[in-house]
Amino acid sequence: MARKANPARLVIALIVAAVLAVFLLYTSIAGGGTPSIAPSELAGRSGDVQLAGLVVGPVRGDSHAGGLRFKLRDIGGETTTSVPVRYAGSVPDLFKVGRQIVVDGRLRNGIFVAEPGSMITKCPSKYVAKQSGDPY
């Protein structure tokens, strides 16, 4: 080729550029990620986190008026520390004491204040229903 233009090189450049773009764009919004932690790791944290835990009763309040209040403890952990949670907004069907849930929010004055509508429940294992010896 007389013009010395090498399209193969162009293609490689494009690929590299695309890959670079992905990472640049990613780092530019890296703040969008939230750490996912267990209730026992919450103490002393001030930023936004995603809290995954097991619902401990009693569940009080109204999620559409003043907020629902309950506690969360570690899933499967030996620790008994639990964190009080206040939550407002949609409550998924599967929410109840003993279920695993995930909420976004932050710790304020010793209470984990969840973002409204952020709760998701984990299916208690999709196709496998209660087994004997299951505590819930």
Added chain:
Amino acid sequence: MAELGRAALVVSLGLSLYALVAGAAAAWLGRRRLAHSARNALVAAFFSTLVASGVLVSALLRNDFSFTYVARTTSEDLPTAYTISAFWGGQEGSLLLWLLVLTGFGSAAVLLNRRWARDLIVWVVPVFATVAVFFSFLVVAVASPFATQTSPVDGAGMTPSLQNPYMLAHPVFLYLGYVGLTVPFAFALGALLSGRTDERWLVATRRWTLVAWAALGIGQLLGAKWAYEEVGWGGYFAWDPVENAALMPWLVATAFLHSVMIQEKRGMLRVWNVLLVILAFSLSLFGTFLTRSGVVNSIHSFTQSSIGPWFLAFIGLVVTVSLAVVFRRLPQLRSPTKLESPISREAAFLYNNLLLLALSLAILWGVVYPMVSEALRGEAVVLGRSYYDFFLRIFGLPLLLLMGIGPLVAWRRASLKNLLTTFRWPTGVALATGAVLLLLGAGSSLPGLVAYTFAAFVLATIVLEFVRGTRARKALGASSWPGAFSSLIARNRRRYGGYVVHAAIVLLAVGIAGSSAFDSVAEAKLSRGESMQIGDYRLEYQALDERVASNATQIRATLAVTRGDRDLGTLEAGKNAYTIEQQVSNEVGIRSDMLTGEDLFVIAEQIDADGSVYFRVFVKPLVNLIWLAGLVFLLGSLIALWPNAREQRRLVQRTREVGVPATR
């Protein structure tokens, strides 16, 4: 009975092992009869797996709770259709289905191509056999569907939300897609191993790839529809790891379907295509792994199980071996032609490929990021919806635009002047649409407006292509306009089927943009007789009823809906409380306007003892276009798939001319 099932699976494992060892030896040593025997072993493995599947189905139908699997997934009073669907409901059964479809597809693909691609087939058989050995090993030794126990009185039943017609079909389609991607993988690897790196493996697997890809697409839409109607949070896709697991291989397969055309036409991108096929297959394994291992936090998390490490090891093996084989054959994969210009059909397809790949890698990164950050920083960081939405816009919108440009640009080299003439009309249509929408107030969401404008552009190019082609046919002597139109499609099914699929993607994009960028939501706590307003809809809460059905107590709030002066009748929303399963589920009320494609979506979030109800109401414009897109997608795929003897002959002829190397 369980013994028969177990024995049949052991036989499958043995036959697959034999097909692997004998097949590899036959291919290596060039023994024809041994190769035959290996091929027959693969076919026989299909039949023994079929026997095992028959045993499981009959156990399900007989409610034989001495099978642990049956007791765990069904119950006495489960309707028959759902009882059968329990086959793929649990982990062990779905692995068995994998194996069944795999050996079935493998046998069929090998038998259909045995004559004209014999030198490839001898290497394809051991590749299929390797995958079959892995899955039959899993169902024999790690997760057997035929474990037995002392029979309990009744089974545990099926989660209520899964008792839904969409859930009957959704997993099957996904599995057909996942497993279907094994076929191009096995043929690609077979071609590399045999050193016959011509285009025959593409010709042999084109339809298989299309079927797998179409099944994966339809399966995902069925899942979305199920989520929309049954899960009832007002959406249809949530970027959950399990949903992403199906989306990634689909995106890569889409890229492959496009870049294949460049290899067929111009002999370029050979390495690229092989890599895409390997990636697509690895991602489908990874998808099965994700759904089954519980390694990421997903609302779908299935039972935690022991198959995770096996899957990771197998994925590692597949990737390492395939890459090694590609590396060894690199000299033979050099393409005879080069990209001539960055403005050409080839280049447009290449950009499309890069965008699709970038999108799926961004999604992959999002899926594995919690694990990566856990390993690096000791803390799992989750990337939320905003991360995925961002990349969908950044990569998805240019893709949408390219869908209009690519098919109309000339091969090899196009001039800018040419482009201006070609795209005069579509650009005009797009700009006009954008301007009108802006006046109508669509400027509230920039990505939404851009998506609509690009969609108009693509639709205009598709219409233009059909008009131009039909005219040409008429000029060539077709008797009538409809005749010209149908002969146009019949003569080039791939191309025009492809355009129909493009139209489906446009509908999908418009539906997604409409329902996510321009939706509105209202919430209110209403007592009987009170009403609320959303957009120009007015909903009056009239009554609360309680009904007792066989398996659940159903509570329903009735709402009278009016829009302007028009009475739109009533809508019911409420909850079901399932007695045995002790679960409550939202039963949403949806009113679809078939003319505008808009949905009014009502959730009765909280029902208080005094009869007041907290309602959450969405108006989702154009959301029904998403489901319509599914039908158009199916139509387009069928057109592209429809057997075309003439085209097949031509492709076979051409590869004959290329010549088959005489030595191994």
